Amino acid sequence: MRRPIIAGNWKMNKTLSQSVDFIKEIKHLGDNTDVEVVVCVPFISLDRVKKELEGTNVKLGSQNIHWEESGAxxxxxxxxxxxxxxIDYAIIGHSERRQYFNETDETVNKKVKTSLNHGINPIICVGExxxxxxxxxxxxxxKTQVIKALKGVEENQMKDIVLAYEPIWAIGTGKTASSEDANEMISFIRNIIEDIYNEEISEEIRIQYGGSVKPANVTEIxxxxxxxxxxxxxASLKKDDFTDLVRF
Ligand code: 13P
Structure with missing residues (x-):
């Protein structure tokens, strides 16, 4: 059984004080549910949000990571x-980073390996x-994005990875892929994982959908x-919406 995972990507929204105020409102969303709840907040809010999340069941993620430990x-x-x-998670290779900040399949792969080596679980984004x-x-x-992102990743590291299929045309546009189309692509991704690794890993890996998910379509998805x-x-930026998503 794969544990459902709902992750909010705040993107470049909420100042530090807004982040702290908001997390106080949603920090109990991970209680009494099988759903794993994650918030991926701006870098400068991570530390304070982490402190607010102590003792709760909401996990914390960044929206990016560098592949080197230090340097120029x-x-x-x-x-x-x-x-x-x-932090528990790092979003890697979001289409906005690929599009506006020149991230490539190669840098995504470096970031994935670095994350894994430091015990930070990658949420790897792909999409057309x-x-x-x-x-x-x-x-x-x-297929190319998945294969290149996972190059050199060992079988025993795959349990720490989450994949996210986010068709670029569905992000922030109000257009959602139909749930059947999304499922078809995600099933295709699972087959790629089986080809690279094996059936067990392909059945265990969690794959999310992203792109205009909201309370009205989350159950179907x-x-x-x-x-x-x-x-x-x-929809992760508003308490009522995010609550509905987690309780889909
Ligand atoms: P929207 O839910 O705003 O479409 O954004 C999706 C996304 O890019 C999440 O990473």
């Missing part, structure tokens, strides 16, 4: 810094553009057999 990388944040704060979908290239694109969770942007 102005503006970057290292795995050692994140580990000391005590609208153009790629219309040209029937979505599966090829996602979560009811799909291959979809194990959601990576949520906009």
């Amino acid at each position: 990388y102005t503006g970057e944040v290292s795995p050692l810094m994140l580990k000391e704060i005590g 553009t609208l153009e790629e979908r219309e040209e029937n290239k979505a599966q090829d694109k996602v 979560m009811n799909q057999p291959d979809i194990d969770g959601a990576l949520v942007g906009g």
